[in-house]
Each structure stands twice: as C-alpha cells, then as structure tokens.
Amino acid sequence: MRWDTKEFWSGFTLDLAFGAGGDRDGDTESEEASSNYYHGIAAHQQFKYDGGWVQLDIAYEMNYDTAQLNEDGNDTGEYWDNTTYLIGVQGGHGAVGYFGQYRVAEAESTKAGVADQEETGYSVGMTYNFGADNKWQAKVAHAKLDDLEKGNMTADTGREVWSTQLLYSIDTNAVVYARYRDIERSETDKDDSFNEASVGVEYWF
Known part of the structure; x- marks a missing residue:
C-alpha cells in the first residue's frame, strides 16, 4: 500500500508505503513468511525559479525477515533484515535536466555469528531535449556500485556502468x-x- 501526499507546504511532499514482502506473498516457502513485510518513507522538497526547478529527495526503506534462498530457490533457514537509505537531487533548467543519488544498503542476519553487510553506490546523469517540440532527447549517465562489506572483510563485487x-x-x-x-x-x-548497443521501440499504455 502506498500513499503520496499533497503538498504540506510549498513544494514539500511525502510518500508512505508498507506491505507484505515476497516471502509473505507466497513467492517462496519461507518458514518466517508471516513476519516478512516492509515499510518506507520518502520526502521531497522542490524549489522553482525562473527558467527551472530543483528537487531534493531523501528516502528510507526497511524489509524484515527476508529469506535467503539456495541455488534451487529453497529456504536455507537464514533470514535478513534489510535497510536502504537514499539521498538525491534532480532538476532542470531550460532544455537541460540532471539527476544524482547516493544509496546505502545494509543487511543484518537473524542468524547468530553471521556478519552484517553493507553496500554503497551512486548514479548521476544529464539529459538534453531538442528539436521540434523537444521530441528528441540525449542522455548520458554513470553509475557505480562499491564492493560489498561483510563485517571486517570486503568482497570483490563492485561494478561500474557508463551509458x-x-x-x-x-x-x-x-x-x-x-x-x-x-x-x-x-x-x-x-x-x-561487456559493451552493449541496442535500438528499439518502447510503447506503454
């Protein structure tokens, strides 16, 4: 369930969400499915000025008792409480748009002796609209996911994308x-x- 508020004051809104996780919905055979749920909140403050706008975003989400599955998709008996924090900015000035966000994801195992985990990452990008009626848009973006921290150890899992x-x-x-x-x-x-190039059509309704 999600509720997007109207403006509390000039440019300030909230998004509130809570509900059942995938385990509770029956996606897995988790023995802790009854306690698998999530809640989250996001706050947005938008400022408008002559010729453009800028918006600051901050968000938090918590998932409880998410089952860890083996390669066959079966419950291993280990469960995780996952927390995600995000801070970002987005905006536009004339034909130029921009965005950026930084994310921290933390995981705490309910099994004694298992180290907590943390992973950070960021993404930034710019867009430019042009042509008749601004029907054309060019976009460049960069995202990076840092190595996973497992207690006092670091796993070599990072990756980087230019697009x-x-x-x-x-x-x-x-x-x-x-x-x-x-x-x-x-x-x-x-x-x-790897490198990847593609062309295509997207349609939504």
Missing part, C-alpha cells in the same frame, strides 16, 4: 531509442565485463 541514449518521441505513449552501455565488473568477474 548513453538517444530518444525520439513518436507520440505521448511511444519512443524510438538507440542505447549504448559499457559495463565494467570487479577484478574477480573481469571477464564478465
């Missing part, structure tokens, strides 16, 4: 796009790094 995109709006519900991504994985998984 570019060119969109053309056919109408309000469809776009044609060309995309390119350069995905760089950690030293351990270096061989899984």
Whole structure:
C-alpha cells in the first residue's frame, strides 16, 4: 500500500508505503513468511525559479525477515533484515535536466555469528531535449556500485556502468531509442565485463 501526499507546504511532499514482502506473498516457502513485510518513507522538497526547478529527495526503506534462498530457490533457514537509505537531487533548467543519488544498503542476519553487510553506490546523469517540440532527447549517465562489506572483510563485487541514449518521441505513449552501455565488473568477474548497443521501440499504455 502506498500513499503520496499533497503538498504540506510549498513544494514539500511525502510518500508512505508498507506491505507484505515476497516471502509473505507466497513467492517462496519461507518458514518466517508471516513476519516478512516492509515499510518506507520518502520526502521531497522542490524549489522553482525562473527558467527551472530543483528537487531534493531523501528516502528510507526497511524489509524484515527476508529469506535467503539456495541455488534451487529453497529456504536455507537464514533470514535478513534489510535497510536502504537514499539521498538525491534532480532538476532542470531550460532544455537541460540532471539527476544524482547516493544509496546505502545494509543487511543484518537473524542468524547468530553471521556478519552484517553493507553496500554503497551512486548514479548521476544529464539529459538534453531538442528539436521540434523537444521530441528528441540525449542522455548520458554513470553509475557505480562499491564492493560489498561483510563485517571486517570486503568482497570483490563492485561494478561500474557508463551509458548513453538517444530518444525520439513518436507520440505521448511511444519512443524510438538507440542505447549504448559499457559495463565494467570487479577484478574477480573481469571477464564478465561487456559493451552493449541496442535500438528499439518502447510503447506503454
């Protein structure tokens, strides 16, 4: 369930959410499914000025008793309480848009002796709208996920992505796009790094 508030004051809104997690919905056979649920809150403050706007975002989400599954998708008997914090900014000035966010994800096992985990990451990007009726949009973005911290140890799991995109709006519900991504994985998984180019059409209704 989610509730998006109206403005409490000029430019300030809240998003509130809570509900059952995937285990409780029956996605797994978790023995702790009855206590698998989540809640979260996000706050947004938008400022408008002549020719543009900027919005500050902060968010928090907590998931309780999420089952750890083995390769066969079965419950291992270990459960995690997962917490995510996010702070970000987005905005636009004329034809230029921008965004950035920083995320911290923490996981605490309910099993004694298992080290807590933490993972941080960020993403930034810019867009530029142009052409007749601003139907064209160019976008460049960069995202990085840092190595996973397990207690006093660090797992070599980080990855980094550079991406570019060119969109053309056919109408309000469809776009044609060309995309390119350069995905760089950690030293351990270096061989899984790859480049990808694609073109296509997206339609939504």
